[in-house]
Amino acid sequence: MTTGERLQFLSIGSGSSGNCYYFGDGKQGILIDAGIAARTIRKALRDIGTDFDRILGVFVSHDHVDHIKSVGTLGEGFHVPVYATSGTHTGIERSWGVTQKLNGSRRYLAAGETTTVGPFSLTPYPVSHDATDCVCFALTYGPYNIMVATDLGCANEAVSDLIRQSNIVVLEANYDATMLQKGPYPYYLKQRIVGDEGHLCNDETGRLLAENWHDGLKHVFLCHLSKDNNKPSLALETVETCLRDAGVAYENGVRIEPLSRNVHTLIEFDD
Template sequence: MRLCSIASGSSGNCIFAGTETTSLLIDAGISGKRIEAGLNEIGCTAREADGILVTHEHADHISGLGVMSRRFGIPIYATKGTREAIVKCKSVGEIPEELFREIEPDREFSIGDITVSPIGVSHDAAMPTAFLLRQGEKSMAVMTDLGMYDSYIIEKLQNLDVLLLEANHDVHMLQVGTYPYYLKQRILGDKGHLSNELSGRLLSEVLHDNFKTVILGHLSKENNYEKLAYETVRLEIDMAENHYRAKDFPIYVAKRDMVSDVIEF
């Protein structure tokens, strides 16, 4: 399996996930041109894409969705609530009805040789999901845009090989920053985004002996930076009440505006 962040951050998100025979995009929140260029950079093409999995309808996740789906006839997999919100979004343009595939949290489905498990998450969107992908004994998940986690999330993320996990903001940077009060409260709330600290704590709950790689993603441009996210998550792992340490696993930070390294396993 392969996982690659084409773009990941508060200004736009698009993740590639695939196998030798199946190619998927998770979100299309940057321009179609950038998505195509990113795919080409890792040896893929948009025409090969078998589906676009949409986490939710916010602009940084769907701004290039209409263009990509219409141009290449790529099916869109989204919950009922997300689909209805996308249809109301004029900037996406009209998407042919036949390109939508309705999905539900906790109901698995297959695309090619990949089994997809949507995971319900807490975010201020219509019906948001994260995604767990499996091929045989291999598994990976993309878990972003959630304000909190609970036992349900922890259970869903057990025994993964690779995890792309949100580390959106540093709490102190957000609190003293220039965002208006209501926006700060939204981000810090249960339907907002995971802080660096919460990201590290969640990661500590799902590490296991065969865990291979974690990628930190969806970093805020204004309220975080790569080294801070990286070091904070590492510290949380080292302080956790388990026998794992941050040095035991590769930890990468997804690039905000460029293609990150491809993780193969």
């Protein structure tokens, strides 16, 4: 399929203060997660010349509040369809963080089944994380295969397979193991973060990328960095060290970039 348009990726928020990613082509787009204020999302979209009426759907990874805060406003207030698995919809319904509940905007996803909206096709795959239900997404647009995996305690076969099939990967690099260990978090919270249903550390992310690296992989965005237990420079350095240690020749034309927690970052793909 040819779309004739240039693919844009806008990171509007990334991390425990709120997550929201836009993929679009100037005419239309989709959001993955809506964990920040609707007015912030709207402003970010307007800054790149689009608005909610050109958003074909918001696809929700899981029901933690940093991913769902604005789904009610987007869905019921702005009529953006809200796509999630039935488990995640149940979690949204119960969540204290979503004041406006979903009604007519609710749409259902099933693991492994592809949903197509306009030129975008999305397939959710389960990942290990301590939400009601949690998925990563395989997204295709024209020639691009994209994986978005935010919030996962450990990788699984689906995540590895998707990295091997993707040109663009958005993957969590949540924490630096030493910073977390020496940091101020209480013991139970540290145990939760390092557990198999918590988050990926920089080393795990780096090794996962190294194990599944391929020539078609052109853009890697490190997402959901912890404010207290990570730094963008450290995440990048650790991932690059893992790649070098594994003998991966990533320097040649590959972009690896940590996403800011709250500075909007626009990337336009032309390859």
